[in-house]
Amino acid sequence: MSVAVDRRFVKKLLNVSLGIVTSFGGFLEAGSIASSIQAGAEYGYSLLWVLLLGTICLIALIEMSGRLAAVSHHTIASAMRERFGLPFFLLPLLGVAAVSVLTLAAEVGGVCMALQLATGVGFQWWAVPVMVVIWGLLWWGSFGLVEQGVSLLGLVTVAFLVAAVRLRPAVGELASGLLPSTAPYDSGRYWFLAVSILGATLTPYLFYFYSAGAVEDEWDADDVPANRFVATFGMSFGATLAAAVLVVAALVFTRGARVESYDQAAPLLVDALGAWGFPLFVAALGIACFGAALEVSLALAYMIAQGFGWNWGENARPRDAARFSVSYTLALVAATALVVVGLDPLGVTNLAMALNAASLPLAVVPFLILMNDPEYVGDRPNGFLANALVLGVAVLACVLALVSLPLDLVGG
């Protein structure tokens, strides 16, 4: 009797850790850190409302991923292939995969930059060793190891929150930042940063990863309420951390200062945390990006293997899920190549986030169709509000991206 009770309790605990790890490695990663620092430095608190909007939309999407997995026992990719057939599945697959590889390059680049900041050795030299470590963890580790390891190590990012509190931002000003506003100056740049924040918050790999994790952790219909809690709490926590980064940047950098590289961002925490500031920034950047790299790699392998019906799973031995293992290997190699050739990690991050935003409708619309199909979600389909919110934000992000990306490329 007590064994059965323990198992359910442990299972609930694991549910929570999936939410936490998705918030650490998923939410706060290269894109969120970079876009929050830039947004805070250049526009103060004005862009906080974009982060809030993106977070609400993300909570809805993560909750949907979990619900789909719990009720249908299908992951998003698997359900998409089965529901739409092969030709219509390939379009979102290729779109999301391409953008995810670029995102993975941004994460690997982030880890390498953290190591460059720590040691002085150029980031390109770190690319291959970092790739090998990530690969090794995926090859020899289990899903539980990835989940819990990233959750625990990711706690170092709380340093951002501590710094924000210590700098004592004016609460009134913070609150007004949470209300939508137009650009105080340089509209093109303002909306480009808004797109970056949305793209960084709403990365598709996150919900593909979450749905696969829910299936790996064997959720069922009973887990739907807990899933709602986990999605809300986990993503809110991640968003709070991202907001903290933005607030610190707003208070530390001169208004309008352009942060062009991670080097320039490095002194972020020094004002608030003194001598600990620099090492903590390096550690937080490195660990958050490392966790995200693990998740993006897995998400890519999940999408491909599940879409084609191969054996998949981080808990499986590589020999038993050979094509799955090859998928994340190839994804890592491709992403690392972009870092090795010396592309500026911050530039890659900005581009990846803009493309994430631009491709959102492609990633989200098929997902929404599934979430309204009783064959997959039984008697728990999406309500009108959820559909409208997610679709609205996805279309907004895409339109903004298509408009502002060329403007920024021309202007910057």
Added chain:
Amino acid sequence: MSEVHVEQLVGRRVLDVDGRPIGRVEEVRAERDNGEWIVREYVLGAGGLLERLAAERLVASFLGPWALRRHRHTVPWDALDLSDPERPRLTRPLPAARGRVA
């Protein structure tokens, strides 16, 4: 004996006896009979993208009572000539009560 692939048939435009397009193949319904799976009927749909992705529930959640109406024709197996699988044709006209509004 000739072979036709269902996955190639799906989405193909179907012509009626007069050569006019009448819809696209959407579904193939079979019955389990004595261990065999015998095709009983084909479902033809209007063929628009939204229909083929069967997104009407998502659309319905926005449009409510003004949601799209699906026009489907269900034809028995012997009403469809598959001698040229790339150009399926009806072998006889559809009954007077054209199709079903679902």
Added chain:
Amino acid sequence: MLDLVRDVLDKQLLDIDGRRFGKVDGIVLDIRADGAPRVLALEVGAATRLGRLPHWLARPLAWWRRRTTTTRIPREAVLAVGRDLRVAIDATTTPAWRVEAWLSRLFAHIPGGR
């Protein structure tokens, strides 16, 4: 009534040992001179998948289609049609398993597993 497109095509295939070895990429109908068409076999394989791409995409990839195989699963081998399709076949003996088997042998040289 079995809806072949909705309930069979693109569904997950599980072999006799519960291994996932692909999704149903194709369904072969036998058109008879006398009587209704009947389902002959299911297909899984890259060649079948490539055949489903639109013409403009499939033509440049014709060389690939010539080099890959496709596995036919006779209808009699289908055990159950549910969320997944269970078939009475050992996937490791089929062409569909070729790539997986080759990779598995490669991995034997790397300390794999836990």
